[in-house]
Amino acid sequence: MTENSNSEQDDRVLDFDTEYEVGQDNIRPWGLDIHNPVFVISASVIILFVLVALTNQEAAAAFFGWLRPFLTSTFDWYLMMSINILLLFSFALAISPLGKVRIGGKDARPDYSYAGWIAMLFSAGIGIGLLFFSVLEPMYYTLPQLDAWPLGKDPSVPGNETMGIVGTVFHWGLNGWAAYVVVGLALAIFHYNLKLPLTLRSAFYPILGERVWGWWGHVIDILAVFSTLFGLTTTLGLGAQQVAAGLNDVFGIPTSETLVVVLIVAITAVALVSVLLGMDAGVKRLSEINMIMAVILFLFVLLAGPTLYLLTNFGAVMRDYMIELVPLSNPFGRSDDGYMHGWTTFYWAWWIAWSPFVGMFIARISRGRTVREFILCVLIAPSFVCALWMSVFGGLVLEQMANGYQGVAQAVADYRPEIALFRMLDQLPLYSITAPVSLVLIVIFFVTSSDSGSLVIDTITAGGKMDAPVAQRVFWASFEGLVAIALLLGGGLNALQGAVVSLGIPFTLVVLAMAWCLYLALRSERYK
Template identity: 80%
Template sequence: MSKTKKMLDPDPRVMDFSTEYELGQDNIRPFGLDLHNPVFLVSAIVIVGFVMVALANQEAAASFFGWFRPFLTSTFDWFLMLSVNIMVVFCFFLALSPLGKVKIGGKDAVPDYSYAGWIAMLFSAGIGIGLLFFGVLEPMYYSIPELNTLPLGSDPSLPGNENMGIVGTVYHWGISGWAVYVVVGLCLAIFCYNLGLPLTLRSAFYPIFGERVWGWPGHVIDTLAVFATLFGLTTSLGLGAQQVAAGLNDVFGIPVSSSLVVWLILGITAIALGSVLLGMDAGVKRLSEINMIMAACLFVFVLLVGPTFDLIAQFGGVLKDYVVAFVPLSNPFGRDDLGYMHGWTTFYWAWWIAWSPFVGMFIARISKGRTVREFILCVLIAPSLVCALWMTVFGGLALDQLANGYTGAKDVVVAYQPELSLFRMLDQLPLYNIIAPISLVLIVIFFVTSSDSGSLVIDTITAGGKMDAPVAQRVFWCTFEGLVAIALLLGGGLNALQGAAVSMGIPFTLVVLAMCYCLYKALRSERQKI
């Protein structure tokens, strides 16, 4: 037996150790809780402290994050972009190699969810509110020369560049971002369902640390994963709250204020808490399916009332231009479009990476019974195509309105009121008084599905990989997701939200790159069993 196979096979010695670990060798149980020590304690204390300090020093926090985010994205641009490029190549290598035949859970494993339910859950968790918040904003932003964010410096007003605003958006929501989720999700799934280790980030590092992964090296990895997940998630929650507040003002005339945003976060967090208490099947799965149905209905409506055939034809052109521009957009060196790369691309890659423990673990949890090739094709390709189609229709319609003389969406983008861009596009369509409230409900459900699934994931990490930790812990994390979002919004607004995500995404990039190595070793071992 090879050294790699000995290291990775769940032999009795390893299984005995992981079983002791899962039963709570390192856990404490005050008040009937199951807290993994010290991951829960360190994470909880730091998060509580962060909320208190940010709320008590809002002006200082705003000033700090206003400097911090652009510093990070301009300093670590090359590192983030090269890392994501490596993950994309690695994913295609796995899918095309014989390792793609390995089945998550072993050769006799069967899927727990249908294709429809599975894809709905991974899509809702992986996208969150991004489609609704950025679907109009980004294509419009990249199409306004005076904002200095033209992708590759290509002025869309010039012949041959008409699609570049949308292509620049699709690049950020396409296979590069989803490749990050594939690496983390597939790695966790293989180590949990095939090798019998707990469903937590540290398990993936058994090939590197051996049994030491249950000690401090593992504590550090899991704690970093909690911070990355929490700050990546609260960025989306904060953006969603701002968009709901703007929509309430636009549709119902309710004044926008910090108090309104805070109450929205508290209210929607309470709804998410109810979904968490219902569990995966009754809560998260059902909301995800409702979410997908409503999103599909909104998409079809916008497509049909807009220039339908032009938008469908444009989608083909966007895909073609995306393929052509993919390598230049992925190049981190010698770029002339630094406004686009620093202001958007490097932030996005840090944000996707910060989200990866949450989405990766969630996808791993629902993907038993799928082959590696099936996993990669569904998680990497299908959502990327859906995102591209969504951005083409919503962004393309807004740009079509601009070409025909309507400047509403452009005006709010130039004024950088991003939360209004969707509503400025919708208000030119029929039935706005009906469609706008439906869009608000959809944003809220996206908000809820991100929060409840994120709470389940953080709870799993801090409970040492257990999937049935006490309810009180889920309540704690769901509650503090909302409180962190409030603290960031009041202590710096959008800059604070984005700065928090980037600050955790950069160090966690090293973790994800190491997981590529560990996943390759595990799949080689599993391939020998087929």
């Protein structure tokens, strides 16, 4: 508490004194540490969802097939404007005096080196997407028969050559990462600076006060659990499909729903081992291995392909990305429904759905960083790396098509997205090595997403405790796999995407409110 010259409380400083203690209302049956009623409601609804989806697969497929296009076409303006607000808010914080506030207080020092910190936030924030979409999207946005040209610009017309890659970079660049910045920074400030539990409800203390420990807080945390779980299962489902396609392409193993289910079960089991090892021995080590393998694969593609062309093309892509950023962010008066509704609005809902998971994970590992440092590293650095990756992989696949190779184009036109990466690698040397390496990399992305996600959900359902019993982590890691199986069997890709959009839309309101609460908290810290 700070006093002004009249001994009255400065209205810029918030009073966060509260009698709440982490875990004070937890119940502990069977050795679990359950935050009642968040765990009970979340777990019950998830179990019910799995049972209904598995026993009514045709009905689930029909429902999700209708749900996704309805939501993305109805709430397009809402999702796009919300993401724009979060991006502008992040930049405003970075350049303002509030950027000097240090997470954990002025004497706090980082727990992890830059290399370890960035490796973990990058692995958690990107997941399997780099390998799944970096070849698929640029080709999808280039083929005329798929009717998905960004801004309606034909990439075959001189001056529009980079639009397929620019449209991809837009989805993996600044706009999406802004959601992670707001949620992650809010959780970090409220936990490390204001000593509140590391859970979503804590960020709403400035506007809800003690009510955050009641049903208002329960609803926020339950929604965060659902959003995180369905955001994760979309990624896990895509990864399993890609691994199955790679096993078929490299080793001739027939692709089937059974194989995909077996892969999800097997990789979830590996994720459980990582969960049991904990943050430093499990997640951190796998994230660093992941980054090393990803860099090796990237350098191989860059050097084995037309290196000079790919680097030159990256410069052109970045130039055009900056030029087209505002038009691509504008939801009004667009004539490219295939691109905006089929891709952009789905992506923004997906990023939002991932934000409680990635945000809380980044918050846990970011003590000691300044607000400005946090924003620059979480917003700028990953966006740049994603743009470079997408430019190289996308530039190579488009160059292959220009030189007469139609393997990737045919796979995308047939909508077999899981095989696109392998069709591209097939044209480079050492395919018998790079394809298995890619499979291992996908699996590790799968594992790091699953174990870090289960740690986050466990923290939320335990009321903010970061040392909840291992049995709870095992429960949530297991059910991530079960939900992915239920969605894949009950509608495939449409079900995965429909589920994540349906949760991302309501959670967008939560993230926007968190931005305002974050501003109030940073103002308080600045004036103390």
